[in-house]
Amino acid sequence: MMKPKIAIFSLTGCEGCSLAILELEDQLLDILQVVEIVNFREGMTERGWDIDIGFVDGAISTPEDKREVEELRKHSRVLVAIGACACLGGINTLKNHQPASEYRAYVYGDKAEWFPTMDAQPISAVVKVDYELPGCPMVKEEFLRFVKCMLTERPFRATANAVCVECKKKGVLCLYEKGIICLGPVTRGGCDAICPAYGSKCEGCRGVVSDEALAAAGVNLREQYDVPLDRVLADMRFHGAYQEKSLP
Amino acid sequence: MTTVDSSEREARADLYVPMSAQVVDVQQMTDLEVLLRAAFDGGRPLDHCPGQFVQVSVLGVGECPISVCSSPTRPDYFELCVRRVGEVTAHIHRLEKGSVIGIRGPLGRGFDVAELHGKDILIVAGGLGIAPARSLIQYVLDERQQFGAFHLLYGVRSPAELLYRDDLTLWRESPDVNFHVTVDRPDEQWRGRSGVVTTLFRELPQLDPTETMVAIIGPPLMFKFAVLEVLARRIPQNSIYCSLERRMKCGVGICGHCQVNNVYACLDGPVFKYGQLKALREALE
Amino acid sequence: MKNVTISVKHITRVEGHGNISVRVEDGEITELQLAIVESPRFFESFLRGRHYSEAPHIACRICGICSVGHTTASVNAMEAALAIEPSEQTVKLRKLIMFGEEMQSHVLHVLFLAVPDFLGVGSVLPLARTHPDVVKIALRLKRLSNDICGAVGGRHIHPIACHVGGLTHVPRDEELIDLKRRCEAARSDIAVVAETYAQFKIPGLERDTEYVCLKASDNGEYAFCSGDIVSTKDPKPTNVADYRKRIIEEVVRHSAAKHARSPHSPSYAVGALARFNNNYDQLHLAAKEVAEGLGLRPVNCNPFHNNTAQVIELVHCLESAIELIDELLTRGLAVEPLRQPTRFGQGAGAADVPRGTLIHDYSVDAKGYISEANLIIPTNQNLANIEADMRAYVPKLLESGLSREEMTLQLEMLVRAYDPCISCATHFLDVKWE
Amino acid sequence: MADRIIRHSDLMKLVDEVARKRRIIGPVARSVPECEPPVRYFYEDVERADQLDLSFRYCVYSPKRFLTPPSETLFAFDQDDGGFVAAPQYDRRPTALVGVHPCDIHAIRLYDRVFDLEHRDEHYFARRGATMIIGMDCPGPCTDGVFCKDMGANVAEAGFDAMLYPLGTDTDGDEMRYAVMFGTKAGREWLLYSRQSAAPNADDERAFEKYQADKEAAFSFALRTRREDLAELLGRSYDSLLWDATARRCYSCGSCNLSCPTCYCFDITDETDLASGSGRRWREWDGCHLPEFALVAGDHNFRPKAASRLRHRIYRKAVWIQERSGVVGCVGCARCDRACTAKINSVEIYNQLAEEA
Numbered sequence A: 001m002m003k004p005k006i007a008i009f010s011l012t013g014c015e016g017c018s019l020a021i022l023e024l025e026d027q028l029l030d031i032l033q034v035v036e037i038v039n040f041r042e043g044m045t046e047r048g049w050d051i052d053i054g055f056v057d058g059a060i061s062t063p064e065d066k067r068e069v070e071e072l073r074k075h076s077r078v079l080v081a082i083g084a085c086a087c088l089g090g091i092n093t094l095k096n097h098q099p100a101s102e103y104r105a106y107v108y109g110d111k112a113e114w115f116p117t118m119d120a121q122p123i124s125a126v127v128k129v130d131y132e133l134p135g136c137p138m139v140k141e142e143f144l145r146f147v148k149c150m151l152t153e154r155p156f157r158a159t160a161n162a163v164c165v166e167c168k169k170k171g172v173l174c175l176y177e178k179g180i181i182c183l184g185p186v187t188r189g190g191c192d193a194i195c196p197a198y199g200s201k202c203e204g205c206r207g208v209v210s211d212e213a214l215a216a217a218g219v220n221l222r223e224q225y226d227v228p229l230d231r232v233l234a235d236m237r238f239h240g241a242y243q244e245k246s247l248p
Numbered sequence B: 001m002t003t004v005d006s007s008e009r010e011a012r013a014d015l016y017v018p019m020s021a022q023v024v025d026v027q028q029m030t031d032l033e034v035l036l037r038a039a040f041d042g043g044r045p046l047d048h049c050p051g052q053f054v055q056v057s058v059l060g061v062g063e064c065p066i067s068v069c070s071s072p073t074r075p076d077y078f079e080l081c082v083r084r085v086g087e088v089t090a091h092i093h094r095l096e097k098g099s100v101i102g103i104r105g106p107l108g109r110g111f112d113v114a115e116l117h118g119k120d121i122l123i124v125a126g127g128l129g130i131a132p133a134r135s136l137i138q139y140v141l142d143e144r145q146q147f148g149a150f151h152l153l154y155g156v157r158s159p160a161e162l163l164y165r166d167d168l169t170l171w172r173e174s175p176d177v178n179f180h181v182t183v184d185r186p187d188e189q190w191r192g193r194s195g196v197v198t199t200l201f202r203e204l205p206q207l208d209p210t211e212t213m214v215a216i217i218g219p220p221l222m223f224k225f226a227v228l229e230v231l232a233r234r235i236p237q238n239s240i241y242c243s244l245e246r247r248m249k250c251g252v253g254i255c256g257h258c259q260v261n262n263v264y265a266c267l268d269g270p271v272f273k274y275g276q277l278k279a280l281r282e283a284l285e
Numbered sequence C: 001m002k003n004v005t006i007s008v009k010h011i012t013r014v015e016g017h018g019n020i021s022v023r024v025e026d027g028e029i030t031e032l033q034l035a036i037v038e039s040p041r042f043f044e045s046f047l048r049g050r051h052y053s054e055a056p057h058i059a060c061r062i063c064g065i066c067s068v069g070h071t072t073a074s075v076n077a078m079e080a081a082l083a084i085e086p087s088e089q090t091v092k093l094r095k096l097i098m099f100g101e102e103m104q105s106h107v108l109h110v111l112f113l114a115v116p117d118f119l120g121v122g123s124v125l126p127l128a129r130t131h132p133d134v135v136k137i138a139l140r141l142k143r144l145s146n147d148i149c150g151a152v153g154g155r156h157i158h159p160i161a162c163h164v165g166g167l168t169h170v171p172r173d174e175e176l177i178d179l180k181r182r183c184e185a186a187r188s189d190i191a192v193v194a195e196t197y198a199q200f201k202i203p204g205l206e207r208d209t210e211y212v213c214l215k216a217s218d219n220g221e222y223a224f225c226s227g228d229i230v231s232t233k234d235p236k237p238t239n240v241a242d243y244r245k246r247i248i249e250e251v252v253r254h255s256a257a258k259h260a261r262s263p264h265s266p267s268y269a270v271g272a273l274a275r276f277n278n279n280y281d282q283l284h285l286a287a288k289e290v291a292e293g294l295g296l297r298p299v300n301c302n303p304f305h306n307n308t309a310q311v312i313e314l315v316h317c318l319e320s321a322i323e324l325i326d327e328l329l330t331r332g333l334a335v336e337p338l339r340q341p342t343r344f345g346q347g348a349g350a351a352d353v354p355r356g357t358l359i360h361d362y363s364v365d366a367k368g369y370i371s372e373a374n375l376i377i378p379t380n381q382n383l384a385n386i387e388a389d390m391r392a393y394v395p396k397l398l399e400s401g402l403s404r405e406e407m408t409l410q411l412e413m414l415v416r417a418y419d420p421c422i423s424c425a426t427h428f429l430d431v432k433w434e
Numbered sequence D: 001m002a003d004r005i006i007r008h009s010d011l012m013k014l015v016d017e018v019a020r021k022r023r024i025i026g027p028v029a030r031s032v033p034e035c036e037p038p039v040r041y042f043y044e045d046v047e048r049a050d051q052l053d054l055s056f057r058y059c060v061y062s063p064k065r066f067l068t069p070p071s072e073t074l075f076a077f078d079q080d081d082g083g084f085v086a087a088p089q090y091d092r093r094p095t096a097l098v099g100v101h102p103c104d105i106h107a108i109r110l111y112d113r114v115f116d117l118e119h120r121d122e123h124y125f126a127r128r129g130a131t132m133i134i135g136m137d138c139p140g141p142c143t144d145g146v147f148c149k150d151m152g153a154n155v156a157e158a159g160f161d162a163m164l165y166p167l168g169t170d171t172d173g174d175e176m177r178y179a180v181m182f183g184t185k186a187g188r189e190w191l192l193y194s195r196q197s198a199a200p201n202a203d204d205e206r207a208f209e210k211y212q213a214d215k216e217a218a219f220s221f222a223l224r225t226r227r228e229d230l231a232e233l234l235g236r237s238y239d240s241l242l243w244d245a246t247a248r249r250c251y252s253c254g255s256c257n258l259s260c261p262t263c264y265c266f267d268i269t270d271e272t273d274l275a276s277g278s279g280r281r282w283r284e285w286d287g288c289h290l291p292e293f294a295l296v297a298g299d300h301n302f303r304p305k306a307a308s309r310l311r312h313r314i315y316r317k318a319v320w321i322q323e324r325s326g327v328v329g330c331v332g333c334a335r336c337d338r339a340c341t342a343k344i345n346s347v348e349i350y351n352q353l354a355e356e357a
């Protein structure tokens, strides 16, 4: 079998997802045996453009991002969005809820015009994306599983289950028992419930698991819990998982 | 005598460990369906009953339930007809003559052949339903003297979907079976009958309600219509067999996936009597 | 060579997107820029309106490499704004996670990003073939430092358990014992790193520079998690609350990242070398020994020695982590409730993160929502200084008669020596497809 | 009649003795400052008896993970062109579960049946066979919402090696004393010949009788239907609108399934190494409330709606499992109800159905 040529790119984001690949310390050398990395600015100087699988982290937030991702799409046989920014728009979308003139002026003052920007979007808003590996950061074990699937020509499937499944498998005390509104029940699993496992509520970085779960959240938060809906809505916007103005 | 070390013995005793079998022949029947002929090492027969299934493993990919489509009267091998629909079945399609697959089974409850003996037989098969039906068809033909009249009705959507074309010719010409086939949507070349499978009931002579056993195997909608035809001929509910498909993982009644109300398709079925199914609200939904 | 144009689009092996452009005409530098072309990210804008408790978890998303550093600066600032006194256990755990952070970042920078230059290859990947032992050591050290962060925060990138008011999780004893054992075993790995590093030829570039960092006032520890602002030009400590007296930020056209100057210099440097120069006395003994071995003494003004200082800090962090783990094991750990605000107001806090002094400054309204935010990022503070270094370096390079390619590499190495973290510094993109 | 009487400190010594040969799993207190009381109990591996807290009221999760873990390898395989070799993997580490409440003992008895109904699951029995169970009786309901008495699971007569009954503190000191009943020979051997425990005297017998009587009084029924009548009740309720009405809240998160001590459904997956053909087949907990539990190729879902899944779970727990195995399918521990963040409550469901009927 030919070694697939892999490239890793970053748009608007923290590059934590690319870094997560380097953090597969134990498997990194094995991976390098079976794939060829042809383009990875954060880690290497060489740059190649014949790409089997292009991984992209970061959101679209400037006209340049948009142009770049369109180019990437052209050069990559398979394009994979990695991380919450690329899959959902991520933390960058928080600015979308403020007027552009305001958020620009706040940082760059009267020089704001020097730095073009636009509402942050997931890359699927601009180009066709073949696979998404969400998470903030991307779950490196899922990345590894993805690479294995590609190497063995098996389809990659993301779980359809909510975070609660992995949380229960780990035997974590549910945060609702501490009176915390955790986003686990409405968030797609695959992260091994790492946030609840470390005592913090799920922040929804892997996106909404299903419309049904979302609808149930709407009902429950109104009828079963005495919580300000705005707070929950703000939580759900944290990683761009949910952009609407109100819960269903 | 070969000695078996303990780990091998454990593997044999383990519910989940497949036995290895060799693919001895592969025949691409249509774009979607392949017919595999497989045999265990050393020629051990599968020892199944018509209507039973096996769990087929492609190691590293997974396992899926597939009906045995050949008759136990042909014990040197067993055959599997596999439609490519997903991950495991796609990998089954890549197998070649000589490939090794994993087999668990035979599993489940097939047709009660003892009960069928001496009876007139009507088999109604729709689409891929012909696969599990075929093991019974072959069985009846191989043990022809044990049965009374034998009617076989087979319907598919289009001529391209017809399976077992060699068999079809054989059956059409055989005096042993009253065989009729139809397609929903004929093409230019099609010279046979067209229409849904229930239209073939017109070809049947009068059935003796006390002496006829019926097997209806096919997609749920086809089953519903066919069962009406059969009931209209006063065949008792417990003389009508059908086969259920559900998601299966363990195949041995533990994992819960194939449960239909309070029965397990893998253990109590896949072959059920209509009388039994009727009580299962989820079965015919 | 009288006329040279150098243009590097997207300097590789740095975090984020930066371009170098230099034009020399008739032996005169007519243009010299380090352009930061990342997308502007507007963290300060969208922090406003969010709940105070979210600040560290939002701020850490500024940068994947130094997310622990941002978390630490953010909780420090927020606790200042809300007048929360963290518990002793919290303070200790925050120190531990910062040791992990400094180590992982320095390992990444020295061994993955900078070393390929010294060995004349384009990345760490070919080293996997030619120097497998070095790569294995690098991976092992990185893994260890990540695991230190993981034990405290849940993971290294965007730590989970670190919150305003404390931590929602504490490491188990077995984890700490295991980490300690691995830290001790890592001593020999770091020795190999130091030996390898000692063989490299560090380019000579001395330029009188002001070095700024935090200095611990209280217990005299080498400052990472807290302290006052000091510099080599002005050692009198300034409270972080008054950071504006020492750091003057301004927007420049060619950079989505702001530039900074001090009252004493038009540019200054922060980072490992700055800490080394100001806090040499507080270094762990073992680290001082390594410094001696590598021939580095304060105050050193060669920016390339930032890498050397990182190797020295690596030793310091490892040894300090071992001692701290012992302390934690003796005192025992238990989950504590998060401490709650005692007021809502304004406050600044800092941490000396791998790349230098990082300052967060928040105001929180009466309902607990952030109303103002200002973040001073180490890389921003270094940008003007890198340009100044380049200005000093280019004539030297021209004199030495290097080819354009060699000169380009030298300039890239200079930028890389600062280990700039451009995501942090904030962004804007310029993509040209050759 | 109790078989033995033992004091707490002696019990701890005996547990430490067991710990020399077996891994010990029992209730451990974890501080949770945000909760009232600020502590929750979990079954965990411990090295010494003093890490256990036998005064626990209930453990958040049942000990099922130690008998059938959230994920476990069924077999490892190696393959080449000529075929494959599969090596099943069994965990036979000698283990003792200490402090198991009657409800969880009933749940384990159910597992003992369902993993050996028509086919014997050696992976379960490898662990089970190596596990000693030391029960801890409940003098009263462990927490709000339980309906173990309704399900006949607040008392266990078998399914343990030894069962401890906390009789209360000594007259002379403040040390807990337990009456002990043996369930198996192993339990008997563990205690009978140790000098740490004593044969009960007449006072002890009276104390034990009083304990039983107090316990009987402490538990009350929560369901409006008797367990024996649940089958009939549900038989009439298949088309109730309650399923839809309740399930509109359901997230399909599966927390109810995964925290239930009697749920044992699983999924099976293969995994290969990066480079070689070797790998493993493993199973992991699954749940009938999860959206894809009954999904097959071609995207047909046999239970596409939360309402049908909720109904399935309730029928299974209340009727179907028992029909098949003869052992009660729900032990009334209310873990599902506590786990449900939508506050879907099985007691409420049963009672509402009873009211409808």
Ligand SMILES: Cc1cc2nc3c(=O)[nH]c(=O)nc-3n(C[C@H](O)[C@H](O)[C@H](O)COP(=O)(O)OP(=O)(O)OC[C@H]3O[C@@H](n4cnc5c(N)ncnc54)[C@H](O)[C@@H]3O)c2cc1C
Residues within 6 Å of the ligand: B053, B062, B063, B064, B065, B066, B067, B068, B080, B081, B082, B083, B084, B085, B086, B087, B088, B089, B090, B128, B131, B132, B244, B245, B246, B247, B248, B249, B270, D295, D296, D297, D298
């Ligand atoms: C008793 C029985 C007999 C069958 N006989 C045949 C046959 O003779 N020929 C044939 O082509 N097909 C048959 N099927 C259907 C066949 O099992 C599925 O098409 C097959 O499982 C799809 O697997 P996949 O991995 O290719 O699909 P994917 O969609 O990739 O499915 C992944 C997994 O889901 C499960 N799954 C998905 N669909 C089904 C399904 N319909 N039934 C059970 N599990 C499923 C399996 O565990 C499978 O491994 C039978 C099914 C049953 C239950």
Ligand code: SF4
Residues within 6 Å of the ligand: A163, A164, A165, A167, A168, A172, A173, A174, A175, A176, A182, A183, A184, A185, A193, A196, A202, D255, D341
């Ligand atoms: S803590 Fe969150 S993810 Fe875990 S079970 Fe509770 S709601 Fe679900």
Ligand code: SF4
Residues within 6 Å of the ligand: D249, D250, D251, D252, D253, D254, D255, D256, D257, D289, D336, D339, D340, D341, D342, D343, D344
């Ligand atoms: S725990 Fe509640 S919300 Fe989750 S699947 Fe079960 S019933 Fe539905």
Ligand code: SF4
Residues within 6 Å of the ligand: D256, D259, D260, D261, D262, D263, D317, D329, D330, D331, D332, D333, D334, D335, D336, D337, D346
């Ligand atoms: S169904 Fe609920 S109450 Fe019954 S055993 Fe399971 S978790 Fe306990």
